[in-house]
Amino acid sequence: MRARAIMVLGTGSHVGKSLLTAALCRIFAQHGYRVAPFKSQNMSLNSAATVEGLEIGRAQALQAEAAGVAASVHMNPILIKPSGDHSSQVVVRGKIWGRVTAAEYHRRRIQELLPVVQESYDILASQYEVIVLEGAGSPAEINLKQHDIVNMRMAEMADAKCLLVGDIDRGGVFASLLGTLELLEPEERKRVRGFAINKFRGDASLLKPGVEMIEDRVQRLCLGVVPWLPSLMLEEEDSLGLPPSTQSQWPIAQTRNSEDRPLRIAVIGLPSFSNFTDFDSLRAEPSVSLLFCRTAEEIAQADVVILPGSKQTVDDLLWMKRSGLDVAILRYAPTGLVVGICGGMQMLGETIEDPSGMEHEGSVAALGLLPIRTIMQMEKVTRNAQGEMAEAVLFGQPLKDAKLDGYEIHIGHTEYKAGAKHFSILSADRSASAGKDGCISADTTIFGTYLHGIFDDDSFRHQFLGAARAYYKLSAPRELNLWKQLREDSLNRLAREVEKALDMRAIFDWAGLPYTVPVSEDTSALSQNEGVTQ
Structure with a gap:
């Protein structure tokens, strides 16, 4: 059976896609599903070695850790490592493919690399129940969309339901959500089932009117507002962090x-x-x-x-x-x-x-x-x-x-x-x-x-x-x-806060899977006390 696909898109770089993908991987895993991350193309100087001795982006290694599975080269078949302002080393399936300019890469990637991406995704989709895909940058970069293999073309290939994420900490979150959706083609826009606002800190009541107005404007529901989570012992994808x-x-x-x-x-x-x-x-x-x-x-x-x-x-x-x-x-x-x-x-x-x-x-x-x-x-x-x-x-x-x-x-x-x-x-x-x-x-x-x-x-x-x-x-x-324990605690904290913030019933429904609301510690303790009293 082919895996169900959920995709995390962003209104731009560094809006929190990588950590939200990790959170969803941990949540699906905690609910008993076999889940794996996937990002077809990653640009980063942070990389990791898989058990096969191959190289992938560091973010996908973290997401695999969140999912409780071994990192595989198929989770990130293409890794781009900038070598300067005008060229990059391209790593395909964990091995050096070549050093090319941006223009050369854009010309060649559809013909030469899309089949590699398709094969890697199909391998993962045959092994897991859920794949949580991560986009790159923004799906609305209209100058790059013709040769895109990581955002909407990948969403179509995986038949993924998409969550669009905006970063309120940067400012202009409503404009970025609206602008992203407006620049997508109608068929692409249909794949975006809802949006979320990330890195919020402040008075939630002040945000509510804006959320309601943007929901009406884009005709998509806000699935939640994720709070700013300080002191997470989890790596960022690249040097922006x-x-x-x-x-x-x-x-x-x-x-x-x-x-x-x-x-x-x-x-x-x-x-x-x-x-x-x-x-x-x-x-x-x-x-x-x-x-x-x-x-x-x-x-x-x-x-x-x-x-x-x-x-x-x-x-x-x-x-x-x-x-x-x-x-x-x-x-x-x-x-x-x-x-x-x-x-x-x-x-x-x-x-x-x-x-x-x-x-x-x-x-x-x-x-x-x-x-x-x-x-x-x-x-x-x-x-x-x-x-x-x-x-x-x-x-x-x-x-x-x-x-x-x-x-x-x-x-x-x-x-x-x-x-x-x-x-x-x-x-x-x-x-x-x-x-x-x-x-x-x-x-x-x-x-x-x-x-x-x-x-x-x-x-x-x-x-x-x-x-x-x-x-x-x-x-x-x-x-x-104890570093490994701190990381595990941070992953659990991230998953817990995201699960509380987002409408997980809707996200699980996108994947065609049932969702059970977690029993909180307080509720669990109350139930135990009531049992003793009775």
């Missing part, structure tokens, strides 16, 4: 020399920053103050400087040199702690060579803080991996548990110079040995690794923070998070 660092230095209270002050972590805000979600778990720790920084002043005041992953490693390295951040890092390194993740590790080495022009043709001198050299290659490495540190010592502090867990997504091959010490030994996909990973300085104050997601592991993150604080003679953290 990245909180910018507007400070030139840490607050004075955090620079005082007290033993219980927060550990100051500076993550370099590279222009082609990829997988910024690597640091969500660190940002959430009570004992940490983390900034995404672009100034020498922030680096000078940091306790730990992290060079993150990059889609354009050499270009970002050259940007650091033009900005003087390379000099700031080299001045900082002799007395501080430095970490490189993926492309950031490559920058910490001596040279980065790109003979095939995968990112930036030629050879460039790197920072020289680790005795390694990297050669860019045509084949991308994408896999989940686990292992352990070569030595259970970090920042001069012994560790009780040296195990590591994460995933690799990179095109570089790193070679070790004489005397270099590797950081860890990994096993790809928890089976065959993948050998050496990363590099660590002799005094263990500088290390690099290809592992993304390394800080999501509670044991490693807790020991990392403990070792860094001990290095600076700061007190041990008074409180430590």
Whole structure:
């Protein structure tokens, strides 16, 4: 039996489509249905490795987690990773398809990629009862609709009932809802069964007249108003969700020399920053103050400087040199702690060579803080991996548990110079040995690794923070998070609030499925008490 399809469309980018899709996946799963997410085309520098060792958008991995199923490459068959202002790397079914300009991609995607999208969707639809699709940007981009394979063409292909979502936090939500529907063709408009308003904060009574007027104007019902949900420990789809660092230095209270002050972590805000979600778990720790920084002043005041992953490693390295951040890092390194993740590790080495022009043709001198050299290659490495540190010592502090867990997504091959010490030994996909990973300085104050997601592991993150604080003679953290539990709690909170806010009976009816109103904890407790009394 082919799955029923519900689609979440947005009036624009960053209106909350990804998290609402995740919420619907969790709600359908909680009601006992086999559900999977799907987004035919995703543009993002945040990606994840599937169990097959293939690359998909990070948002679809989160949505699969919400649905309680393993992430599959079929949930996001096309991933576009911008390489600059005019070109992008296109990943199809988890593998590099090519590097093309926007114009080239628009010309080719209908003929060459629509069949791939159709096949992936059909595979999922044959395996699940419900598919929750996510659109991209707005379905009303009239200059792009002719070659669209992610919004209304996909809705037709899946025969999906659509929910249109507007973001009131940005302002102009009624105009954006009306404008989107007006720009759709009549047959497309019929697929939009209702709309919702997202990220609301304030007095709901002030919103009611506008909702009633727009319902009358568009002849569609508002299925609900979703409240602003602060402090969700869930990643945004792309760097629009990245909180910018507007400070030139840490607050004075955090620079005082007290033993219980927060550990100051500076993550370099590279222009082609990829997988910024690597640091969500660190940002959430009570004992940490983390900034995404672009100034020498922030680096000078940091306790730990992290060079993150990059889609354009050499270009970002050259940007650091033009900005003087390379000099700031080299001045900082002799007395501080430095970490490189993926492309950031490559920058910490001596040279980065790109003979095939995968990112930036030629050879460039790197920072020289680790005795390694990297050669860019045509084949991308994408896999989940686990292992352990070569030595259970970090920042001069012994560790009780040296195990590591994460995933690799990179095109570089790193070679070790004489005397270099590797950081860890990994096993790809928890089976065959993948050998050496990363590099660590002799005094263990500088290390690099290809592992993304390394800080999501509670044991490693807790020991990392403990070792860094001990290095600076700061007190041990008074409180430590359990990250995976926080994420699970956040997914359940998201689903609970969305289920309360939206007319879920209508959404389930669109899918032809019965809906049972959840019994609240208060109602459940009351029923139990009444039973005891009787």
